[in-house]
Every structure is written in C-alpha cells, then in structure tokens.
Amino acid sequence: VQLLEFGGGLAQPGGSLRLSCAASGFTFATYGMNWVRQAPGNGLEWVSSIRSITLSTYYQDSVKGRFTISRDNAKNTLYLQMNNLQPEDTAVYFCAASFGSHATTSTMKENYKYWGQGTQVTVSS
Secondary structure (H helix, E strand, C coil), X not given: CEEEEECCEEECCCCCEEEEEEEXXXXXXXXXXXXXXXXXXXXXXXXXXXXXXXXXEEECHHHCCCEEEEEECCCCEEEEEECCCCHHHCEEEEEEECCCCCCCCCCCHHHCCEECCCEEEEECC
C-alpha cells in the first residue's frame, strides 16, 4: 500500500497550489479519503475529506471557500486545490485513507488506515 503526495512547494499569500495523492495497493474507490496537515511545532490538523460513494465533501472552517477536495477513482488519485493561500496554511500536508467509505475528521494518526509521507506547503512573501 502506498500513498504518494506531490504538488507542494512555495506560494505567495493569495496564491494557489494543487496537491495530488497517488494511491496504490488497495481499492482506492471504496475508501473515504482525507487531507490532514501539521504546521511546525503543532499537532495534526484535519483539513478536508471526501467520501467514497456519495463523494460528499467536508472542510475545516478555516479552509472553506478556499480549498476544494476531489478524487478521480479511475486514476486512484486524490486532489486538494488550494486557493488564496495564507501564511497560516504553511504545513506538511498528508493524505490518509479512512477505515471505510466514510470521512474521518480525526487529529490522531491511528484513526486512519493508510497514511502518506507528506508534502511541504510553505506560504510566504
């Protein structure tokens, strides 16, 4: 099983980045998928989730209207489009699979079945 995130980097405040997470080794289409981030010196923070069947999406209040989660089950890939980035969005972003089709909004790693290695997002002028 592998979750490989990419697309991170340096963005200016107000800028955009698109994160991708390529999944392999499990039936991606049947799992709820999630983005979780960790800022320097802080704990894990849930960002967004998408269910596997209904494709219902969920967002932390601080990213609503700025971030969009989506998935392409044919490509086994999860996405996070991040617009109007702010310095407080600086963090390592992880994609993680739920234990089922549902969304997981936990800040505890053990509540996710599969976990990626993360990609760094830095927002700075």
